[in-house]
Amino acid sequence: MATLKDIAAEAGVSITTVSNVVHRRKTRVSPERVEKIRKIIEREHYVPSMSARSLANSHSAIIGVITHLTPQNTGSTMSDPFLSAFVDSIEKRIREEGYYLMIRAVEDADELSALSRSWQLSGLILTGMFQDEFFYTTRALGVPFVLIDSYVDDPDVCRVGLEDEKGGYIATRHLLDKGHRSIAFASPSIRPGGVIEKRLQGYRRALAEYGIAFDPGLVFTQEITVEEGKKLGRLIAGREEITGVFASADLLAVGIMSGLSECGVSVPQDKSIVGFDDNYLSHLTAPGLTTVHQDADQKGILATNMILSQLRHEPIAEKSVILPVRLVERGTVRAIG
Numbered sequence: 001m002a003t004l005k006d007i008a009a010e011a012g013v014s015i016t017t018v019s020n021v022v023h024r025r026k027t028r029v030s031p032e033r034v035e036k037i038r039k040i041i042e043r044e045h046y047v048p049s050m051s052a053r054s055l056a057n058s059h060s061a062i063i064g065v066i067t068h069l070t071p072q073n074t075g076s077t078m079s080d081p082f083l084s085a086f087v088d089s090i091e092k093r094i095r096e097e098g099y100y101l102m103i104r105a106v107e108d109a110d111e112l113s114a115l116s117r118s119w120q121l122s123g124l125i126l127t128g129m130f131q132d133e134f135f136y137t138t139r140a141l142g143v144p145f146v147l148i149d150s151y152v153d154d155p156d157v158c159r160v161g162l163e164d165e166k167g168g169y170i171a172t173r174h175l176l177d178k179g180h181r182s183i184a185f186a187s188p189s190i191r192p193g194g195v196i197e198k199r200l201q202g203y204r205r206a207l208a209e210y211g212i213a214f215d216p217g218l219v220f221t222q223e224i225t226v227e228e229g230k231k232l233g234r235l236i237a238g239r240e241e242i243t244g245v246f247a248s249a250d251l252l253a254v255g256i257m258s259g260l261s262e263c264g265v266s267v268p269q270d271k272s273i274v275g276f277d278d279n280y281l282s283h284l285t286a287p288g289l290t291t292v293h294q295d296a297d298q299k300g301i302l303a304t305n306m307i308l309s310q311l312r313h314e315p316i317a318e319k320s321v322i323l324p325v326r327l328v329e330r331g332t333v334r335a336i337g
Contacts, residue, residue, distance in 0.1 A: 229255015
């Protein structure tokens with residue numbers, strides 16, 4: 001079987017040039033040479049060796065997308081529609097550059113260290129990080145990484161985030177503007193310094209602007225799954241004073257709507273609801289879900305570009321990018337009062 005060295009010798013180029021073509025780094029090679037090398041590769045049925053690359057570079061061609069799950073979390077990582085869309089945009093981009101994608105849920109710092117050593121990962125994209133032992137372990141690995149939806153105060157760390165506080169604010173403000181005064185906040189567990197806390201802060205800011213005191217009894221926390229959302233929907237159905245709900249994820253909002261429906265409670269006639277993400281689920285409900293839009297594709301593209309720039313030792317103009325949010329009105333909120 002032909003090797004990179006054989007192909008380089010026949011094409012009259014360096015091994016590095018052949019490697020760039022194999023791994024689709026086309027901007028580094030002229031179109032004429034790309035075509036010449038590709039013809040040789042096709043004729044020889046050359047397939048790059050992952051193990052050989054790993055041995056040569058002390059790294060694999062694998063970039064890991066890591067979610068940090070705590071023991072109480074349940075369900076599949078990819079069951080979250082937002083994460084699916086986010087990962088899809090990453091996979092498309094890194095495949096073009098000759099890398100492979102690993103998706104993994106990791107519970108603690110020791111597991112992350114073992115994973116990185118075992119697979120010799122080239123880079124990491126991590127979601128929902130906090131400035132704790134897990135973060136410091138990540139930084140000590142010496143592997144390029146990007147944080148997603150993480151409020152970590154370190155100017156040297158690449159991260160892509162969202163206007164989370166604003167998202168919570170505009171969702172709650174929309175319900176308030178429509179006359180709702182008893183508004184539930186539904187989310188997973190709320191940790192200080194995290195995305196959900198920021199969205200809760202936005203919820204509280206909107207209430208304060210209307211002179212409404214924050215009521216902890218209207219904050220409901222549970223896992224983001226359809227089943228957990230249905231349970232909450234059934235609970236809220238029995239709370240007649242609650243007329244509006246802000247759910248911190250569309251998946252949770254859809255579950256709540258289903259639970260309400262099981263109890264004969266209609267949306268938006270009886271209760272109104274606003275979600276967060278604007279993923280495909282928001283288009284499938286009847287009526288369509290009013291929600292806060294975020295661009296999952298753009299988040300994935302930015303994260304991937306940051307990782308690739310680090311791997312190429314290229315300068316990164318902006319290490320911290322905060323993407324905007326906006327309200328998308330559909331049919332799950334009605335005016336009352």
